[in-house]
Amino acid sequence: MSMGDPWQTAEIPGPKKALVMTKPEIVTAMIKRAKRPILIVGHRAAEIDLGEELLIDYLIRFAKKTGIPVVATAHILGEFLKRGFKPAHMPAVNIGSRLADPEWQGLDGKGQYDLVLLVGMQYYFEWLILSSLKHYAPYLKTISLDNVYQPHASWSFPNLSMGKWKEALNVVMQKLEGGT
Amino acid sequence: MSIKNVRLKIDELKTRMALIKNLQLSIGRVTEETPEEPLGPTPFPSLTTLREWDMKLLKRYKPYYLPFCDVCCLCTFGKCDLTGNKRGACGLNMSAQQSRMVLLACCIGAATHIGHARHLVEHLIEKFGRMHPVDVGGVNVEVEAPVTRLVCGVKPKTLGDLEVVLDYLENQLTHLLSITHTGQEGNNLDFESKVFHAGMIDQVGMEVADLAQISAYGFPKADPEAPLIDLGFGVVDINKPVILCIGHNVPPAIGIVDYLTENGLQGEVEVCGLCCTAHDVTRYNPKAKIVGPISWQLRFVRSGVPDVVVVDEQCIRTDILLEAQKVKAPLIAASEKNCQGLEDRTNDDPDKIVEDLVNERVPGVLILDPEKVGEVAVKVALKLAPKRKKFKVIPEVKDVIEGAKRCRQCYRCTRACPNNLPIPEAMKMAAEGNLDKLNEIYDECIGCIRCEHACPEDLPIHSFIVKAAEKKMKNETFKVRAGRGAIQDIEIREVGGPIVLGEIPGVIAFVGCANYPKGGREIAEMAMEFAKRRYIVVTSGCAAMSAGTYKDEDGKTPYEIFPGYFDAGGLLNVGSCVSNPHIAGAAIKIASIFAKRKLMGNYEEIADYVLNRVGAVGVAWGAMSQKAASIASGFWRLGVPVVVGPHGIKYRRMLLGRADKEEDWYVYDARTGEKVYVGPAPEHLFYAAETKEEAMVMIAKLCMRPNDTTKGRAIKLTHYIDLHKRLYGTMPEDIHLFVRTLADVPITMKDEIVKILEEKGWKERPIPDPTLLPRLIRKRKEEQP
Numbered sequence: 001m002s003m004g005d006p007w008q009t010a011e012i013p014g015p016k017k018a019l020v021m022t023k024p025e026i027v028t029a030m031i032k033r034a035k036r037p038i039l040i041v042g043h044r045a046a047e048i049d050l051g052e053e054l055l056i057d058y059l060i061r062f063a064k065k066t067g068i069p070v071v072a073t074a075h076i077l078g079e080f081l082k083r084g085f086k087p088a089h090m091p092a093v094n095i096g097s098r099l100a101d102p103e104w105q106g107l108d109g110k111g112q113y114d115l116v117l118l119v120g121m122q123y124y125f126e127w128l129i130l131s132s133l134k135h136y137a138p139y140l141k142t143i144s145l146d147n148v149y150q151p152h153a154s155w156s157f158p159n160l161s162m163g164k165w166k167e168a169l170n171v172v173m174q175k176l177e178g179g180t
Numbered sequence: 181m182s183i184k185n186v187r188l189k190i191d192e193l194k195t196r197m198a199l200i201k202n203l204q205l206s207i208g209r210v211t212e213e214t215p216e217e218p219l220g221p222t223p224f225p226s227l228t229t230l231r232e233w234d235m236k237l238l239k240r241y242k243p244y245y246l247p248f249c250d251v252c253c254l255c256t257f258g259k260c261d262l263t264g265n266k267r268g269a270c271g272l273n274m275s276a277q278q279s280r281m282v283l284l285a286c287c288i289g290a291a292t293h294i295g296h297a298r299h300l301v302e303h304l305i306e307k308f309g310r311m312h313p314v315d316v317g318g319v320n321v322e323v324e325a326p327v328t329r330l331v332c333g334v335k336p337k338t339l340g341d342l343e344v345v346l347d348y349l350e351n352q353l354t355h356l357l358s359i360t361h362t363g364q365e366g367n368n369l370d371f372e373s374k375v376f377h378a379g380m381i382d383q384v385g386m387e388v389a390d391l392a393q394i395s396a397y398g399f400p401k402a403d404p405e406a407p408l409i410d411l412g413f414g415v416v417d418i419n420k421p422v423i424l425c426i427g428h429n430v431p432p433a434i435g436i437v438d439y440l441t442e443n444g445l446q447g448e449v450e451v452c453g454l455c456c457t458a459h460d461v462t463r464y465n466p467k468a469k470i471v472g473p474i475s476w477q478l479r480f481v482r483s484g485v486p487d488v489v490v491v492d493e494q495c496i497r498t499d500i501l502l503e504a505q506k507v508k509a510p511l512i513a514a515s516e517k518n519c520q521g522l523e524d525r526t527n528d529d530p531d532k533i534v535e536d537l538v539n540e541r542v543p544g545v546l547i548l549d550p551e552k553v554g555e556v557a558v559k560v561a562l563k564l565a566p567k568r569k570k571f572k573v574i575p576e577v578k579d580v581i582e583g584a585k586r587c588r589q590c591y592r593c594t595r596a597c598p599n600n601l602p603i604p605e606a607m608k609m610a611a612e613g614n615l616d617k618l619n620e621i622y623d624e625c626i627g628c629i630r631c632e633h634a635c636p637e638d639l640p641i642h643s644f645i646v647k648a649a650e651k652k653m654k655n656e657t658f659k660v661r662a663g664r665g666a667i668q669d670i671e672i673r674e675v676g677g678p679i680v681l682g683e684i685p686g687v688i689a690f691v692g693c694a695n696y697p698k699g700g701r702e703i704a705e706m707a708m709e710f711a712k713r714r715y716i717v718v719t720s721g722c723a724a725m726s727a728g729t730y731k732d733e734d735g736k737t738p739y740e741i742f743p744g745y746f747d748a749g750g751l752l753n754v755g756s757c758v759s760n761p762h763i764a765g766a767a768i769k770i771a772s773i774f775a776k777r778k779l780m781g782n783y784e785e786i787a788d789y790v791l792n793r794v795g796a797v798g799v800a801w802g803a804m805s806q807k808a809a810s811i812a813s814g815f816w817r818l819g820v821p822v823v824v825g826p827h828g829i830k831y832r833r834m835l836l837g838r839a840d841k842e843e844d845w846y847v848y849d850a851r852t853g854e855k856v857y858v859g860p861a862p863e864h865l866f867y868a869a870e871t872k873e874e875a876m877v878m879i880a881k882l883c884m885r886p887n888d889t890t891k892g893r894a895i896k897l898t899h900y901i902d903l904h905k906r907l908y909g910t911m912p913e914d915i916h917l918f919v920r921t922l923a924d925v926p927i928t929m930k931d932e933i934v935k936i937l938e939e940k941g942w943k944e945r946p947i948p949d950p951t952l953l954p955r956l957i958r959k960r961k962e963e964q965p
Binding site: 001007008009010013014015016042043073074075077078079081082089091092093094096097098100121122123124125128129131132134135136138 | 242244245246247248250251261262263264265274592595596598600634697826827829830832834836838840867868869870871873874877878907908909910913
């Protein structure tokens with residue numbers, strides 16, 4: 001399996017495919033460059049165990065550090081609230097369709113976003129949400145933070161083991177904290 | 181109802197007035213219009229007759245495209261790259277291409293049902309005669325064909341009358357399919373309008389099929405107390421010869437039951453089924469058994485239980501011959517649509533066919549005569565069962581462990597699995613002698629065996645999973661109520677008011693296939709939750725089976741816990757896929773019987789009524805097929821929202837309302853002609869949910885309608901808020917959009933909600949007599965004083 005192979009074997013995209021993020025620093029660079037980023041978190045973030053914490057806990061730290069607004073999809077809202085973090089809430093297809101609408105003014109009414117980070121949905125579900133954004137939202141850059149290659153994103157991690165993924169996420173956090 | 185193809189020929193007629201020679205008179209169709217049922221404006225609608233209505237829906241529920249493929253490869257111009265909504269060589273852009281693919285899927289789905297109906301009607305006319313009466317419920321069901329009456333404006337009285345309807349459907353279907361050709365329609369919304377048209381004619385086709393089989397075979401006729409049927413892997417008596425029927429078109433299965441009956445062999449042979457043929461054979465003979473939904477085909481065949489496998493049409497695994505061969509069970513293909521490469525033995529002596537099958541001279545045969553299928557299947561099962569001794573290909577535990585040791589942990593299986601199941605982890609444990617993880621996977625496995633095809637070691641992974649879950653599987657013994665067919669007129673009269681006023685919070689239909697994200701149990705859990713909340717819960721097809729796969733602490737299954745009446749708290753199975761129009765028909769009958777709206781050929785008005793007043797929602801949690809796509813589109817045009825499970829997002833287009841766009845949610849008040857804001861009710865027309873929890877909250881929300889009384893809205897809001905709080909851990913943020921007056925606020929939550937309303941700057945607004953159709957305004961604004 002090469003780095004640019006979709007995780008689900010038959011979900012072959014093309015001709016335009018995500019650039020593979022071989023270095024996690026790309027995430028922080030893209031965030032720093034973005035004027036209006038947004039993070040969308042699917043229900044699996046509360047199921048994925050990174051070892052010392054669940055993915056959702058990492059994402060809360062990430063959101064607090066970056067100040068990026070978070071949209072929780074499906075039923076993961078309750079998991080955020082239990083942890084004392086209040087994200088916006090919207091079903092995945094609702095936020096997807098709004099992001100694909102150039103007229104949408106965002107959660108705060110201040111305009112459409114320019115960078116979308118996605119993580120934690122079923123692979124195929126996220127694959128299609130990203131597809132809609134690739135085709136209909138040329139004003140957006142998209143990043144998949146999952147440990148599987150999402151070809152419809154602008155940028156995606158390659159297929160990574162849990163260990164490698166955790167390392168990558170830690171590097172992202174370190175960079176956000178100003179570490180080297 | 182109508183007379184078709186009348187030809188009168190007079191060679192010579194002498195009268196006092198004249199001499200007539202060689203007179204020929206030909207009449208295409210004579211339609212009888214009964215005075216008490218005047219014909220509406222749109223009988224037998226063409227492709228564009230209802231376009232205006234479609235555009236009203238599409239203006240509010242805009243397509244949200246999720247392209248499943250970036251290119252088009254349908255003609256030799258291609259492949260054309262449509263990335264970023266580019267146009268291909270023919271000029272079509274990505275949006276139109278996605279709609280075109282949806283239309284193609286819906287044409288396939290509609291053709292399947294209409295073709296099924298045509299075969300069935302032809303067969304039943306041959307057997308019972310053209311004048312056999314259409315009767316789906318005697319005096320309890322006077323509106324016997326609500327969908328057909330609504331769409332076509334005709335009232336079928338006999339099997340022969342159904343042919344006229346089929347002629348129309350086939351005509352429309354040909355036109356619809358032609359639209360997907362290169363260089364036809366160019367606008368995505370016009371494609372979408374045609375998707376709705378395909379869905380509408382599909383509903384008629386399904387209704388024709390079920391009317392015919394209920395009437396001719398004597399299936400339960402709108403019977404709320406239809407018998408309880410054995411359901412599950414464990415209900416089949418493996419000590420008897422077993423005939424397994426798979427598919428949707430029931431005559432061959434009925435041929436088997438009839439042969440057993442006529443020859444005094446009942447009780448000596450087990451007849452069981454998978455998928456909709458199972459539903460329909462149990463509607464004919466309640467002693468037949470249902471193994472389960474479509475996804476259980478391989479686990480059952482590989483277990484070696486069936487001695488003969490009989491397939492008719494639709495949703496059958498196309499490798500079924502190979503799988504049947506593995507367990508030495510002969511295959512009888514019984515449909516022109518699914519010949520499986522087998523020799524046509526329709527005209528051969530049955531005993532000669534039996535001899536060839538029993539002696540393994542051929543792996544299977546094609547027999548296009550349902551009665552002959554019955555005779556051959558029974559004789560083969562009786563002769564072969566002692567010889568086969570339930571030969572199976574499910575390995576022993578030691579073989580699973582040894583096989584698992586060969587697993588390379590390459591993850592190709594997981595990457596091929598639609599549900600991303602953790603097979604490598606399970607194999608690792610199995611290699612150490614622990615099959616628990618494989619056993620867990622069984623619950624979420626949809627039986628597609630893509631894992632096996634991906635495995636570089638050719639491990640029979642699905643069989644390993646089945647072995648690991650063997651005990652659990654054998655204990656799967658449930659009940660499902662036999663498909664009852666139509667909803668009685670009296671039931672509609674009794675619940676029509678409470679539904680339209682909102683006091684029964686909704687009608688929820690669990691329909692469709694078994695491509696579940698986390699197993700069929702989620703269907704049972706959702707169905708029970710809403711039945712407990714006193715919604716009316718209706719089921720059909722594979723979903724009806726899955727809804728039965730639960731037992732409470734007393735060992736009772738959902739169909740035993742909840743009554744089969746179309747009433748609050750009821751759980752009723754209408755039957756197979758082609759029984760779905762009884763659900764649409766119930767909504768239509770609320771408009772026609774309860775509200776006395778004109779029915780015949782009056783589609784737009786009835787759909788407007790349903791959209792604004794009947795809180796019905798379809799749920800196709802495991803939707804997989806093109807048929808499911810066309811069934812859903814039939815509901816959309818009628819104004820019934822449909823929620824699909826996460827795999828349903830692969831239908832590549834949702835129809836979503838935008839609650840944040842106030843201008844989208846105005847209706848006319850039919851009393852005054854004023855335009856009134858009614859909030860996003862229902863918010864969406866086609867919606868894919870990521871999880872069961874999300875679906876449940878959305879289902880409750882989608883039951884709200886502009887016409888709800890304050891009492892009804894308060895009840896609906898109570899359920900929406902309660903589910904939202906329980907599953908999301910907080911109060912919904914859009915509550916102010918659904919509260920029209922303070923009387924809408926559930927009394928037990930008043931303080932909490934009023935505070936939110938104040939924060940949101942909420943203002944009271946009127947409750948209109950809602951319609952999207954200006955022609956239904958009784959008093960125009962300019963006429964007001």
